[in-house]
Every structure is written in C-alpha cells, then in structure tokens.
Amino acid sequence: MAPILTTLLLPFSWLYAAVLAARNWLYDRGWKASTAFTEVPVLSVGNLRVGGTGKTPHVAWLVAWLRARGQQPALLSRGYGRRTRGYRLATAADSAATVGDEPWQQFGQFGGAVPVAVSEDRVAGIRQLLAEVPSLTAVVLDDAYQHRRVRPAVNILLSEQQRPFYADEVLPAGRLRESRAGAARADAVIITKCAPDLSAAARATITRQVRRYSRASVPVLFSSYDYGPPVPVPGTAAGRMAAPMGGSEVMLLTGIAQPGPLLAHLAAAGYCVTHHARFADHHVFTPAEIAALAAQCQPGQCVLTTQKDAARLQEPALAASVADLPVFYIPITVRFLADGEARLAALLGSYFPLPAVG
Structure with a gap:
C-alpha cells in the first residue's frame, strides 16, 4: 500500500484497533465469557495478519507431532469458504464446498485418520467433537487466535518473516486483524517462511522486535518450508x-x-x-x-x-x-531452524509427555 494512502487510512485503523482492544479487555477481565476445556488440551494456531502466514502446514506439523507422540488429535476450524453452515464432521463424502478447502486438504492429508470438523462456534464445535469422538486426546484449532470465546491451553502465533506483525498496521491501513499488542496472548511465536540459512544475528534481531509485544518468557522460533x-x-x-x-x-x-x-x-x-x-x-x-x-x-x-x-x-x-x-x-512440510523444534516440543511436552518405558 502506498505510504500516502496508509497515512490517510490510519485514523480508521486506530478506531478499529480501539474497538478490538475494548473487546479483548472485556475477555481479559472475565466480563465476556471464555471457555477453557479440561477434558483435553486445546491448541490454537493463528496469526494477527490476514492470510498467508503458513497456518495449514504448521497445523499439519503439529498434528503429525501429536500422532508421533501416541496422541489422537482432532482438527477444528471455521471452514472458511464452505457452502454449508453449522457443525460438520468431515467424511469421505465431503468436499471443499462442504467443509472448506483447508479442512478438506487436511482430511485428505491424514487419510481420514484424524477427525476434521468445522464450526463457526468453536465452543460448540469442541463439545460436539468430544461427544462424537471420545478417544480424542487433543483438539487443534486452526485460525482461532482472535476467537476469544475459547481459552486454549497453548496459543501459537505465526508471523511471516517478510511481513512481520511488528512492522504492520491494523486494517484498513495495514493487514493486521488486531493491534500488535495481541502478541501478548501467545505462548509461542513462530516466524514463518524464513530462508533456511537465516543467520543467528538476523534471528536475534527479529526476536528483539517480537519481544516488544510478546511476553518475555515466550519462545520465538523460526521455520522454513521444504518442498517435495x-x-x-x-x-x-x-x-x-x-x-x-x-x-x-x-x-x-x-x-x-x-x-x-x-x-x-x-x-x-x-x-x-x-x-x-x-x-x-x-x-x-x-x-x-x-x-x-x-x-x-x-x-x-x-x-x-x-x-x-x-x-x-x-x-x-x-x-x-x-x-x-x-x-x-x-507438497510443503515445515522445518524448524536451529533448536526451534526442540523448544516447541518442550513447551508441548508438558501437556503430552512421552509414555513411560518399562
């Protein structure tokens, strides 16, 4: 967007950001209801920016990691772009039109072995999933960072290296769905689509920028794509x-x-x-x-x-x-730089420990 146009749109962005900040404040104070599920850990993957941060391959990495850990995860998303409404558990008879392109991709990617459901109401969707699939040990929410009605056990924030949230503005002047301060809710921040050889110095610089908005203890990780x-x-x-x-x-x-x-x-x-x-x-x-x-x-x-x-x-x-x-x-798979995978596994491991041997 041209700098002049961005400047002209900033007052509208400030107004939009103020409305969202008030909404988040109500959730943070408990004046708007937010549900935490005790039956299974709920893991949320999302972003602050509209589109293009690599949610789907990172969700796939997370699901594969859980399955390798002996867990039975399920995926739940809104089902953007589908022509249906309400809760729906994907089956082989579905398509992108009935559940959305990303859920349908995920259903096919895991060969139907991972339950994939869609619901505009994530709270109701999780409850329905738990009722229909009692063997579940985890629910992964796709693109639910702004869905405050669910309080996840782990909140993973993605931000693209070439378009980081800390250098962007709220809509309409920029592409952020809420202000940069929203990064404070993250339990891990992953900088995505990095060059595989991104230097330690560059990673440190980005980490300092992220830490202006995230909590100090939150790991800042870096990932790149492997193309098959x-x-x-x-x-x-x-x-x-x-x-x-x-x-x-x-x-x-x-x-x-x-x-x-x-x-x-x-x-x-x-x-x-x-x-x-x-x-x-x-x-x-x-x-x-x-x-x-x-x-x-x-x-x-x-x-x-x-x-x-x-x-x-x-x-x-x-x-x-x-x-x-x-x-x-x-095909695309996610690969973490440096010790990123080990650090994310350490965070998740407190909820999904390895089974005892012997």
Missing part, C-alpha cells in the same frame, strides 16, 4: 504421465494469499513457468477458468499448483474440466 516433488492430483491426467523435472516448462495455478515463496522455489529448482493463473485466496475455480487454462497448455506440458488448490480442483463440478488436464501439486 510434484504429486499427481487425483482425477486429472497427471496420473498418466511422469512428474515434471527441473528444467521443464510448466504452468502454475494458484488461489492462495502468498504465491511468492512457491514461485521462488520453482525458479530455484529450474522450472520455467510460462504462465501463472493467479487467483485470490480460497478462490472457487470454475469450469470456464479451467478451460481457459487448458487452452494454453501445450502438448507435454503440465500444470503445477498447491495442495490447498488441489483440494478445490477435486470438486465434482470440475471433474469433467480437469479430467484431461495434467495437474500436479507441490
């Missing part, structure tokens, strides 16, 4: 051809907030992106858009996309459009 080889998207022609290698000409289809890191990875891996069909985050693809993409796809060329976009491409309404289009998604 292309994976065929089910229902497309990708299953009938070899995955593209570095040096290939490819097309790119994205409907995410920040495609920049993926573009940088593809360039570093030697791919030549001849066309990028870029749409807004959570965009619902139409048959006409897929047809337009297919018209530009040259013989032997394929389309690369993200795992979240792949979830939306598997909508029944798009089945005929994508059937002859070779589409591969690029």
Whole structure:
C-alpha cells in the first residue's frame, strides 16, 4: 500500500484497533465469557495478519507431532469458504464446498485418520467433537487466535518473516486483524517462511522486535518450508504421465494469499513457468477458468499448483474440466531452524509427555 494512502487510512485503523482492544479487555477481565476445556488440551494456531502466514502446514506439523507422540488429535476450524453452515464432521463424502478447502486438504492429508470438523462456534464445535469422538486426546484449532470465546491451553502465533506483525498496521491501513499488542496472548511465536540459512544475528534481531509485544518468557522460533516433488492430483491426467523435472516448462495455478515463496522455489529448482493463473485466496475455480487454462497448455506440458488448490480442483463440478488436464501439486512440510523444534516440543511436552518405558 502506498505510504500516502496508509497515512490517510490510519485514523480508521486506530478506531478499529480501539474497538478490538475494548473487546479483548472485556475477555481479559472475565466480563465476556471464555471457555477453557479440561477434558483435553486445546491448541490454537493463528496469526494477527490476514492470510498467508503458513497456518495449514504448521497445523499439519503439529498434528503429525501429536500422532508421533501416541496422541489422537482432532482438527477444528471455521471452514472458511464452505457452502454449508453449522457443525460438520468431515467424511469421505465431503468436499471443499462442504467443509472448506483447508479442512478438506487436511482430511485428505491424514487419510481420514484424524477427525476434521468445522464450526463457526468453536465452543460448540469442541463439545460436539468430544461427544462424537471420545478417544480424542487433543483438539487443534486452526485460525482461532482472535476467537476469544475459547481459552486454549497453548496459543501459537505465526508471523511471516517478510511481513512481520511488528512492522504492520491494523486494517484498513495495514493487514493486521488486531493491534500488535495481541502478541501478548501467545505462548509461542513462530516466524514463518524464513530462508533456511537465516543467520543467528538476523534471528536475534527479529526476536528483539517480537519481544516488544510478546511476553518475555515466550519462545520465538523460526521455520522454513521444504518442498517435495510434484504429486499427481487425483482425477486429472497427471496420473498418466511422469512428474515434471527441473528444467521443464510448466504452468502454475494458484488461489492462495502468498504465491511468492512457491514461485521462488520453482525458479530455484529450474522450472520455467510460462504462465501463472493467479487467483485470490480460497478462490472457487470454475469450469470456464479451467478451460481457459487448458487452452494454453501445450502438448507435454503440465500444470503445477498447491495442495490447498488441489483440494478445490477435486470438486465434482470440475471433474469433467480437469479430467484431461495434467495437474500436479507441490507438497510443503515445515522445518524448524536451529533448536526451534526442540523448544516447541518442550513447551508441548508438558501437556503430552512421552509414555513411560518399562
């Protein structure tokens, strides 16, 4: 956003921030109800900024860590972009349209072994999950940092290195959902999408900036992405051809907030992106858009996309459009820098200790 426009919008940001600060003050004082669950630990992953901080892969890391610890976690989110309302526990009969693209991606990523539910009311959603799945030992809330009606056992705040919360403004002058002071609620802060070789000096500088707003004892951790080889998207022609290698000409289809890191990875891996069909985050693809993409796809060329976009491409309404289009998604996993994984595991370990041996 242009500096002049930012300056002009600041008074509106201050007004919005004041309203949110009053709301948070009421929760902090107990004048607005906030529910803590004693049955199982509730872990929240979220951010202060609108979109693009890497919530989904970090939630996946957390779920995988819990499962490796012998736990049975469940995922609960609002289900942004779905065409349904109320509580819904995902099954194989669902789709991105019924539960939202990110929950549907998560359901598929864990092969249905992890319960994934959506509910606008997180309190009611957690209660329903506990009633339906009594074997649960943890509930992970996706994108619930501002959902103060639930008081989580652990509150994890994500902030992108290139767009840190401490250098941003509240909407509409910036992209923050609430003021920077909201970082004080975090039990851990993870700076995401870092360069794998981010220096210790740079990490220390960022940590000092974060500590202006977080609690002094809160760990500040750093993570980067590891990109896997292309994976065929089910229902497309990708299953009938070899995955593209570095040096290939490819097309790119994205409907995410920040495609920049993926573009940088593809360039570093030697791919030549001849066309990028870029749409807004959570965009619902139409048959006409897929047809337009297919018209530009040259013989032997394929389309690369993200795992979240792949979830939306598997909508029944798009089945005929994508059937002859070779589409591969690029999987992403989170990797912590330095001792970040050990420090986060130490924080979580107080709630999920290793089982006794012998």
